[in-house]
Amino acid sequence: MIQSLMIYSLPIFLAALGGYLTDKAGILNIAIEGLILCGAFITFIFIYFLDSIFIAVIMAAVLTGLLSAGFAGLTMRFKGNIFITGLAMNLLIPGVITLISKRVFLTGGVLQITSTIVTTETLVLGFLFLSCMIYLISIYLLKNTQAGLLVRATGLNRRALEVRGGNPSRVQVLTFLFSGFMCGLSGAMLTLTVHAYVPNISSGKGWLALAAIYLGNQKATGLIYAVLFFAIAEVLANLAQGTFDLPSSLFVGFPYLVTFIGLIIRGMIDRTRRS
Numbered sequence: 559m560i561q562s563l564m565i566y567s568l569p570i571f572l573a574a575l576g577g578y579l580t581d582k583a584g585i586l587n588i589a590i591e592g593l594i595l596c597g598a599f600i601t602f603i604f605i606y607f608l609d610s611i612f613i614a615v616i617m618a619a620v621l622t623g624l625l626s627a628g629f630a631g632l633t634m635r636f637k638g639n640i641f642i643t644g645l646a647m648n649l650l651i652p653g654v655i656t657l658i659s660k661r662v663f664l665t666g667g668v669l670q671i672t673s674t675i676v677t678t679e680t681l682v683l684g685f686l687f688l689s690c691m692i693y694l695i696s697i698y699l700l701k702n703t704q705a706g707l708l709v710r711a712t713g714l715n716r717r718a719l720e721v722r723g724g725n726p727s728r729v730q731v732l733t734f735l736f737s738g739f740m741c742g743l744s745g746a747m748l749t750l751t752v753h754a755y756v757p758n759i760s761s762g763k764g765w766l767a768l769a770a771i772y773l774g775n776q777k778a779t780g781l782i783y784a785v786l787f788f789a790i791a792e793v794l795a796n797l798a799q800g801t802f803d804l805p806s807s808l809f810v811g812f813p814y815l816v817t818f819i820g821l822i823i824r825g826m827i828d829r830t831r832r833s
Contacts, residue, residue: 561678561679561682562793562796563786563789563790563793564682564685564686565678565682565751566788566789566792566793567785567786567788567789568682568685568686568689568744568747569594569744569745569747569748569760569763570744570763570766570767570770570785570788570789571689571693571767571770571781571782571785572685572689572692572740572741572743572744572747573590573593573594573740573741573744573763573764573767574766574767574768574770574771574781574784574785575689575692575693575696575740575781576590576736576737576738576739576740576741577590577737577767577768577771578771578776578778578781579696579700579709579733579736579737580730580733580734580736580737581713581771581776582700582709582710582713582733582776583709583712583713583726583729583730583733584712584713584714584716584726584730585630585640585730585733586768586771587626587630587644587733587734587737587738588640588641588644588645588647588648588768589626589629589643589644589645589647589648589651590737590741590764590765590767590768591648591760591762591763591764591765592647592648592649592650592651592652592764593622593625593626593647593651593737593738593741593742593745593764594741594744594745594748594759594760594763594764595651595652595655595745595758595759595760596621596622596625596651596655596741596742596745597618597619597622597741597742597743597744597745597746598618598745598746598748598749598755598759598760599655599658599659599745599749599755600614600617600618600621600622600742600745600746601614601615601617601618601745601746601749601750601755602614602669602671602749602754602755604617604618605671605673605675605749606663606669606671609673611675611676611750614746615743615746615750618742618743618745618746619739619740619742619743619746620739620742621742622738622739622741622742622745623735623736623737623738623739623742624735624738625738626734626735626737626738626739626741627731627732627734627735627738629643629644629647629734630730630731630734631727631731631734634727634730634731648764652757652758655757656757666757667757668754668755668756668757669754669755669756670753670754671749671753671754675750675753676750678751681747681750681751685743685747688743692740693778696736697778700778708724708729709729709733711724712724712726712729712730741764744763744767745759745760748760748763766788766817767785769784769788769817769820769821770784770785770788771784772821772824773787773817773820773821773824775824784820787816787820788816788817791816791817
């Protein structure tokens, strides 16, 4: 059960941590869902052609990070709405992946990894260690360094930073670079876990990552609790699916129902505190 919990929670946590940093910079990365898909597909491509998990994971993180920073930079350069362009990315990326898949692999369906990869236990332990290290380092840098101060200042008072000669747009693009990097890792874990790239492999995990940021009250520790909350709901739904004779769609939607209820409760608590 613990392994199942980690398999479900770590991809959400990685993506949510990247989104958390963009939120601290005052502009949330809405394109997380599409970027996870991108990272998953890039992972398969590099394993297929180079047969190297290490290179595949690194390239998934780097290239997805560059894509994220690129779309954010262009949006800011042309004064677009980052929310709208983020949603557009979520719609565009699956279509582009399907197009490339049909041209290169002659199918828009499941792309199976035929080479030998690491065991699930090794994979989970590796990504768990990586997630913990990135979390601790990023939170430390955010709270205790000049770079972290710039990120927080951008989110709190962009205009004040501009007056003091800072460049808030550059700071925000860099946080999007980090967010894309984390989404790439998230997608890589998904592909490696199932030994294949599957269309829509993210299955809403990007949206759950966004919800985790707010359900966790936009705090680093709250982020962990929110992700575990979602993961436990998913594991319980899977266990119940084999126990109760109910439609499978009911169990598939259970984690999202729990998320919806959790966000409502979070909003009620916030309103109560303000009043």
